[in-house]
Amino acid sequence: MTILVTGGAGFIGSNFVLDWLAGSDEQVVNLDALTYAGNLENLATVDGDPRHVFVKGDIGDAELVTRLLKEYQPRAVLNFAA
Numbered sequence: 161m162t163i164l165v166t167g168g169a170g171f172i173g174s175n176f177v178l179d180w181l182a183g184s185d186e187q188v189v190n191l192d193a194l195t196y197a198g199n200l201e202n203l204a205t206v207d208g209d210p211r212h213v214f215v216k217g218d219i220g221d222a223e224l225v226t227r228l229l230k231e232y233q234p235r236a237v238l239n240f241a242a
């Protein structure tokens with residue numbers, strides 16, 4: 161099973177992702193545009209973890225979001241992008 165987290169490199173999103181991966185085997189697809197607020201260093205401890213799939217992109221990119229939904233079929237989407 162997979163969840164899609166948007167804005168998962170930001171303050172709340174990255175803490176959510178780390179907490180999620182610490183307590184679940186479920187895969188997290190993390191879509192973040194890496195604006196001034198996004199920082200992959202927030203996610204350094206899960207770098208290389210196969211359960212964490214980071215995708216750099218914009219939630220407004222309908223083609224990208226459609227592709228991710230089709231490919232990963234997440235059971236839930238959590239939006240922290242802002």
Ligand SMILES: NC(=O)c1ccc[n+]([C@@H]2O[C@H](COP(=O)([O-])OP(=O)(O)OC[C@H]3O[C@@H](n4cnc5c(N)ncnc54)[C@H](O)[C@@H]3O)[C@@H](O)[C@H]2O)c1
Pocket residue numbers: 166167168169170171172173191192193194195196197198199217218219220240241242
């Ligand atoms: N931090 C708080 O105290 C607080 C309190 C209440 C509500 N919120 C809300 O929670 C949400 C997250 O807050 P935060 O503090 O983690 O914000 P943040 O600015 O730290 O993180 C936002 C993340 O979203 C990403 N992002 C921005 N635009 C994007 C786009 N178009 N596509 C993909 N990614 C994009 C940024 O790169 C960043 O990683 C916001 O909606 C905020 O308003 C935050």
